[in-house]
Amino acid sequence: MALSIYNSLAREKQIFEPVRPGRVHMYVCGPTVYNDAHLGHGKTYVNFDIIVRYLRYLGFQVLYVQNITDVGHILDSGEDRILKGAQREQMQPMQLVEHYTRRYFADMDRLNVLRPDISPRATGHIPEMLEWIQRLIDGGHAYVADGSVYFDVSSWESYGKLSGRRLEEAQTGTRVQLADDKRAPEDFALWRKAEPEHIMRWNSPWGVGYPGWHIECTVMSTKYLGQPFDIHGGGVENKFPHHESEIAQAEAAHGEGYARYWVHNGMLMIRGEEMHKSLGNFISLEAAFERWDPMAIRFFILQSHYRGPLDLTEESLDAAARGLERLYGTVRAVRRQLESAPAGEASPETLQMLDTARNAFEASMDDDFGTPGAIAALFDLSRATNVQLGTGLTQGDLMAIDGAFKRLAGDVLGVLPDELGESDAPELSRGLIELLIETRRNLRAARAFDLADQVRDGLGALGVQLQDGPEGTSWTIG
RNA sequence: GGCGACGUAGCCAAGUGGAUAAGGCAGGGGUCUGCAAAACCCCCAUCAUCGGUUCGAACCCGAUCGUCGCCUCCA
Known part of the structure; x- marks a missing residue:
């Protein structure tokens, strides 16, 4: 097309x-x-x-x-x-x-x-x-x-x-x-x-x-x-x-x-009005960055068509940030699973899934740079990937999926950084977090759930979220 | 006053003539879990109003109401 x-x-x-x-x-x-x-x-x-x-x-x-x-x-x-x-x-x-x-x-x-x-x-x-x-x-x-x-x-x-x-x-x-x-x-x-x-x-x-x-x-x-x-x-x-x-x-x-x-x-609006110093709704990027991740702001902008006006409210930006986090979650899971996945080529099913996503993405972008539709295609791919994630994907599968996200969400939309979360943390922090997760695992094995939850809540208060999965506990900094 | 854009679910936002109206957030119900989170499954709109054109309209035409932009510098 x-x-x-x-x-x-x-x-x-x-x-x-x-x-x-x-x-x-x-x-x-x-x-x-x-x-x-x-x-x-x-x-x-x-x-x-x-x-x-x-x-x-x-x-x-x-x-x-x-x-x-x-x-x-x-x-x-x-x-x-x-x-x-x-x-x-x-x-x-x-x-x-x-x-x-x-x-x-x-x-x-x-x-x-x-x-x-x-x-x-x-x-x-x-x-x-x-x-x-x-x-x-x-x-x-x-x-x-x-x-x-x-x-x-x-x-x-x-x-x-x-x-x-x-x-x-x-x-x-x-x-x-x-x-x-x-x-x-x-x-x-x-x-x-x-x-x-x-x-x-x-x-x-x-x-x-x-x-x-x-x-x-x-x-x-x-x-x-x-x-x-x-x-x-x-x-x-x-x-x-x-x-x-x-x-x-x-x-x-x-x-x-x-x-x-x-x-x-189209223009950016703040709660329905054009941004103007005289209206008191002027927000510099520097100020916005203090409240929101720049990637979330970018993602928010791309969720509407470039030609239309875009009305910004705190809620709509927060919503965009959560949506982007959903996409990141999938990419993180793919990369994590890659570390322990069996060797092998990408399956026809995986290639088919990626083809579908790519076609939908390109069809939308070809139509006057329709980023909202392109993003929708990525969410669909995200869901499909999450479903596949539990089915023993090979390294080939996972690399192909990661590659697609890098290309479409990273190179084209520019909303996917090369590194997500975990690897950003300093080595000492990573070591400490892993240690606490290990401790919590032992506490859970001993059915000392109060103490285990205390560890989880404590980490949560520091901005470290734990997710228990069938293959152990993973974590993200948010 | 002149020119133009827009009005789609609680919120943001695609779709612009044809079979069930994308997607995200929020909400409700499930599955999984010691619990939680995440993930997955299911549910949640008839498209501002009125009147036309058409076999068929959210998408075309007209009117009305409302919002916004430009007409002076503005991304």
């Missing part, structure tokens, strides 16, 4: 066909690094991480570019987030940017988000932006006004094709409240004249200034991925005006065909 992707530009799912056979060039709008990353960033970059991972699983050679926005952007209010952040933290702008860039990557690492192949910074591409803007001016799609340069939206007929938004002619004749040199309110800035107090500034043919918000993505994606490239991703809230403007300025300079597939992911 072929991979299909929902293309925002076409408003429908389409069979994915890369520009270059076997290769995928993909760009995703990155963060503005002026503050700590929050759960919303987590959702977005986990969503796109899955796309990259699955494309690689399918055998594509993926080149993944995600920018770092380190230029303060023009706000009509005159504020600039990076400058504000720098003032707040008593840092130079570039120092602030460096600080938060590092923290961003550290957070993403914990969520097991693979790093992009290229993380270009806006400030490193000013010359390319100047060139691009000049090309737009030369082509009659941009104009200079008092040291600033604006894209002339009226010069580009297909403006609005992504967002389905038509320009409101009603405003054209009215007086623009904002002190602007724009000819039309919908025109957007490519280059902005710097006020004297603006620290981040560069020389340009039009005077000292700084780049507009949309131009960096167009310039950097094209520079590293060519034009056209395959996939351009970002949050839905960027569809307009950001992505719409990107398309216009890209195609006005280089002709139709900027990015083939536009992929937008």
Whole structure:
């Protein structure tokens, strides 16, 4: 079955066909690094991480570019987030940017988000932006006004094709409240004249200034991925005006065909509302990690479809964490049993079971990266495996099952660490736990259940859970 | 006001025209166990409301109610 992707530009799912056979060039709008990353960033970059991972699983050679926005952007209010952040933290702008860039990557690492192949910074591409803007001016799609340069939206007929938004002619004749040199309110800035107090500034043919918000993505994606490239991703809230403007300025300079597939992911909600500092429901990833395992957060994100909104509550995250633990339980049991299993090849039944799971997993992923269905396939495999576990599986069987989990839950979904639980514990702890388990076994044999339970409860209070099975007692740290 | 998305069990969340509406969490009943946990088995929804289209709709169309997003920076 072929991979299909929902293309925002076409408003429908389409069979994915890369520009270059076997290769995928993909760009995703990155963060503005002026503050700590929050759960919303987590959702977005986990969503796109899955796309990259699955494309690689399918055998594509993926080149993944995600920018770092380190230029303060023009706000009509005159504020600039990076400058504000720098003032707040008593840092130079570039120092602030460096600080938060590092923290961003550290957070993403914990969520097991693979790093992009290229993380270009806006400030490193000013010359390319100047060139691009000049090309737009030369082509009659941009104009200079008092040291600033604006894209002339009226010069580009297909403006609005992504967002389905038509320009409101009603405003054209009215007086623009904002002190602007724009000819039309919908025109957007490519280059902005710097006020004297603006620290981040560069020389340009039009005077000292700084780049507009949309131009960096167009310039950097094209520079590293060519034009056209395959996939351009970002949050839905960027569809307009950001992505719409990107398309216009890209195609006005280089002709139709900027990015083939536009992929937008849904927002993360906190108890039904968008996360906002002003709403008091802002949760940084760092804070979330104190309460939940990063893997559980990742798993929670993947249990809903990337395109939909995801409503987060404490209960729903707790529920996801318990579900993930169920999957881990199976993998642990498989690995434990491997230590004492008889040699032998994987049986046809086992291979059949894995085939079924893999087919269901791929069918769901092929349908616009349906991670919820893929996870359901893993739960089905988990149950089937648990049933088989008591039937004398061979080393071949167990290795095949473990391999499937590693591939699907580990490589593709990224929710299965290489090591689970027990082996993480320091050697001394492991020795002590084993010793206590042995003692408890003797107590039980002597039918001294009170003392045996005391040992179990005591370990439980320390976070060590015991499970009695037909082949002895196993333990996990949770 | 304009554009758009959504409303599926106690909760989270798939499914978007066809035979019993995925999966997880929680809950109930069992099996196993000294007990517990884990695991396994069984049970738990007619898809916001109303009206259409169709042999057939949660899935298509219309209306209504409700929630949310974008239209200004935002992942």
